[in-house]
Amino acid sequence: MAGQKKLLRALAGETQDVPPIWMMRQAGRYLPEYRATRAEAGDFLSLCYNPELAAEVTLQPIRRYGFDAAILFADILLIPQALGADLWFVTGEGPRLSTITTESDFAKLGPASDIHETLNPIYETVRILSRELPAETTLIGFAGAPWTVATYMIAGRGTPDQGPAHALRMENTALFETLLARITEATIDYLSKQIEAGAEVVKIFDSWAGSLKGEAFQKYALEPCRQITAALKERHPGIPVIGFPREAGEKYTGFAKATGIDCVALDNSVDPAWAAAHVQVDGCVQGNLASRHMVSGGQDLVDDTRRIVEAFRNGPHIFNLGHGITPDADPANVQLMIDTVRNG
Numbered sequence: 209m210a211g212q213k214k215l216l217r218a219l220a221g222e223t224q225d226v227p228p229i230w231m232m233r234q235a236g237r238y239l240p241e242y243r244a245t246r247a248e249a250g251d252f253l254s255l256c257y258n259p260e261l262a263a264e265v266t267l268q269p270i271r272r273y274g275f276d277a278a279i280l281f282a283d284i285l286l287i288p289q290a291l292g293a294d295l296w297f298v299t300g301e302g303p304r305l306s307t308i309t310t311e312s313d314f315a316k317l318g319p320a321s322d323i324h325e326t327l328n329p330i331y332e333t334v335r336i337l338s339r340e341l342p343a344e345t346t347l348i349g350f351a352g353a354p355w356t357v358a359t360y361m362i363a364g365r366g367t368p369d370q371g372p373a374h375a376l377r378m379e380n381t382a383l384f385e386t387l388l389a390r391i392t393e394a395t396i397d398y399l400s401k402q403i404e405a406g407a408e409v410v411k412i413f414d415s416w417a418g419s420l421k422g423e424a425f426q427k428y429a430l431e432p433c434r435q436i437t438a439a440l441k442e443r444h445p446g447i448p449v450i451g452f453p454r455e456a457g458e459k460y461t462g463f464a465k466a467t468g469i470d471c472v473a474l475d476n477s478v479d480p481a482w483a484a485a486h487v488q489v490d491g492c493v494q495g496n497l498a499s500r501h502m503v504s505g506g507q508d509l510v511d512d513t514r515r516i517v518e519a520f521r522n523g524p525h526i527f528n529l530g531h532g533i534t535p536d537a538d539p540a541n542v543q544l545m546i547d548t549v550r551n552g
C-alpha cells in the first residue's frame with residue numbers, strides 16, 4: 209500500500225504510526241477566510257451552489273492546516289431541496305423546510321431521478337476539487353442518512369428529540385417508510401454522481417441515529433446504510449464508505465460488518481479504549497475528540513488527543529472530532545490538535 213494516500217491506507221485496514229487526520233465541518237465559520245467567502249457568496253445556500261466558491265472554502269482548511277482529507281462543501285439538506293422541498297436557513301437558528309406529514313405533502317416531491325438538475329453544481333464542485341487538491345489529499349463526498357434527512361423533512365427544522373419524525377413513524381408507518389425509501393434511492397444516485405465526479409471516499413451522516421432504539425435502529429438506521437453501501441459497492445467497487453451512526457452507543461459494535469461500510473465514525477460519548485476493543489476489531493474507526501477542546505484548548509486538549517491516539521494505535525484509525533467544530537472554536541487550537549497527533 210506504499211505510495212497510496214494516508215487516508216485511503218487507513219480505510220484499507222493499515223495501522224499507521226501517525227494516523228491521518230481531518231475534521232468534521234473543517235470548512236466553517238471558525239475560519240475568517242470562510243466567513244469572507246460566505247459573505248462574497250451572499251448566503252449559505254448560494255455558497256453551496258456556487259462551484260468555484262464552494263471549492264474555495266473546501267480548500268481553505270487544506271491550505272491552512274494540511275489535513276489528509278478534504279470534505280466536499282455542501283449540506284445534507286440539499287437532497288430534500290432537490291426532491292422538491294422548500295429549504296431556507298434562518299441566521300442564528302438553522303434550517304427550515306416545508307413539512308411532510310401527510311400523503312399529499314409527500315405527493316409534491318419529485319422522483320429521485322430528478323435530483324441532478326438541482327445538484328449538478330455540487331458535482332462540478334467535486335470536479336474542480338479533484339483537479340485542485342494536493343496529490344496526497346483524499347477527497348470525501350457525503351450525504352445524510354435517510355433517517356436523519358427525514359427528521360428534518362418531517363419536522364421542517366432541527367428538533368431536540370426528533371419527536372415529529374418518531375410520531376410519523378408510529379402513526380403512519382407506511383408513509384414514513386415510503387419517504388425513507390425515496391430518500392434512500394436519491395442518496396444512492398447522489399453519492400454515485402459524486403464518485404463519478406471524483407470523490408474517492410463517501411461518508412453517510414446519521415446524526416440522529418442515537419434516538420432510534422432497539423428494532424427501530426436496525427430498520428431505519430442500519431438497514432438504509434446497508435442498502436446504500438451495497439448499491440454503491442456494486443456500482444463503484446473499491447470506493448470506501450464511512451458510516452456515522454452518531455450516538456449509537458453499544459450499537460456501534462458490529463455496525464461495520466452488518467452494513468458493509470469500511471469505517472465507523474465515533475462520536476465523543478464513546479470511550480476510545482472500549483471502541484478499540486469492540487469496534488476497531490472489525491476495521492478502521494474514525495474519531496473521536498470532543499469538539500469543545502477546539503474552544504477551550506490547553507493541556508486538556510493535548511491530553512485527550514494523546515489518549516485517543518494511544519487507544520487506537522494498534523489498528524486502523526483516522527483521527528477526527530466526535531462531531532463538527534463549532535463557530536466559537538479558536539483556529540490555533542486546531543493547529544495544537546494536529547501538532548499533537550503528528551508530533552506526539
Ligand code: CP3
Nearest residue numbers: 232233234235236252279280281282283284302413415532
Ligand atoms: O464538514 C464540512 O466541512 C463539509 C460541509 C458540511 C456542512 N454540513 C456545511 C454546513 C457537512 C458535511 C454538513 C453536514 C450536515 N448538515 C449535518 C450532519 C452532520 C452534523 O453536524 O450532525 C447536518 C445535521 C446538517 C444540517 C445543517 N446544516 C444544520 C442543522 C445547520 C445549521 C446549524 C449550524 O451549524 O449552523 C447547517 C448549516 C451548515 N452546514 C453550516 C455549514 C458550514 C453553517 C452555515 C453557515 O455558514 O451559516
